Amino acid sequence: MASKYKRVDKKRWPGVYYYEGVKRIKGKPDVCYFINYKVDGKLRWEKIGWKSERYTPQIAADIRSERVKKARHGEQVKTHKEIRAENAYLERTVEQVGRAYFEAKKDGLKGYYADINRFERHIVPLLGKTPVSKLSEIDIAKVKKSLSDHSQGTIWNVLELLRRIVNYGARTKISPRLDFTIPMPRRDNEVTEFLTKDQVQRLLQVLEEWPTEEAPRMLKLAMFTGMRRGEIFNLQDKDLDFDHKLIRLVGPKGGKTVDLPMNTVAEEILKEQLAYRNERHPGSTYVFPGRGGGRRTDSTAVQRIKEKAGLPDNFRIFHGLRHHFAVTLANSGEFTLDMIGELLTHKSYHMTRRYASFLPDVKQKASARASELLQGETASVSSREVDESNEGQK
Secondary structure (H helix, E strand, C coil), X not given: CHHHCEEEECCCEEEEEEEEEEEEECCEEXXXXXXXXXXXXXXXXXXXXXXXXXXXXXXXXXXXXXXXXHHHCCCCCCCHHHHHXXXXXXXXXXXXXXXXXXXXXXCCCCCHHHHHHHHHHHHHHHHCCCEHHHCCHHHHHHHHHHCCCCCHHHHHHHHHHHHXXXXXXXXXXXXXXXXXXXXXXXXXXXXXXXXXXXXXXXXXXXXXXXXXXXXXXXXXXXXXXXXXXXXXXXXXXXXXXXXXXXXXXXXXXXXXXXXXXXXXXXXXXXXHHHHXXXXXXXXXXXXXCCHHHCCCCCCCHHHHHHHHCCCCCCCCHHHHHHHHHHHHHXXXXXXXXXXXXHHCCCCCHXXXXXXXXXXXXXXXXXXXXXXXXXXXXXXXXXXXHHHHHHHHHC
């Protein structure tokens, strides 16, 4: 490495070297200064800076003298590069670490766009410019206060995202760990969204009259199958089995690949969409392709459809139609919670329990039957008591 550099002046500035760069300043080549010194018997080279940045041999010599002094007294010796890295580590902001997190996770993070939205709306305005190393419990309290008008679920989602970002920074060593635990609120606010008959009729009418075809088909598929938004966007030709009437969901939210029954309405929707897709995006393997025939990431039309149909502002249209599918089944009294859970590809019974309140007829029948059984048992006991009494009198 030394052969690359030339000594400046061995007597005046020992251990100070330079080399001439390609860049020219006032007709002369710019000069970059380096120093060398030993730490624990090992020679270390360190870049100091360019002449055009106002570095001089004397400045380089002073820095070298400081390094040598620390090394001689057994103190830790850090180079400019190490100091800059350490400063960056301590000064990296929540926004910078968040951007790095989303860049790293953009191809494999479920709920990527929902998380981006939470990050931009709720985290960046409050904590974006705060270094992760300076985050405190007071900052967490500020986030909670700013979300006081939102549900506990939203607060939990925002804080959980912040926790993920901070943990990512610590894991990748671009920012430090927190010296406290982010307190998470209880998520006891499961919301079950469903539509009234009038709302369903208005939505179906808007879907029939909508000028484009893909968005209405996606929403109908969600309504008649209970499929999630991401599952619809992920659908490819290989996932459709028209012979056995099955829709394969590869890696759904529950994690395990499952087969969903393809009812007649879904079959008609999918066949129409494939014919439409083949004309508009020949060669694409996605059923509802995005730009260039690749995987779709969004659909701006669905929000306009929701507004046109006059649906409530808080109705999340894809997720809401999935809930509506489940509520319709529950209200019919013809499906058990276990079957509803299977059709929704829930991974736990607890996730399906929310629909138990929509089983009034089934509950009423169960209560009536219980009373019949209990009355029969009471009558049987009374009959036995009369027989025993008669026997005693004899």
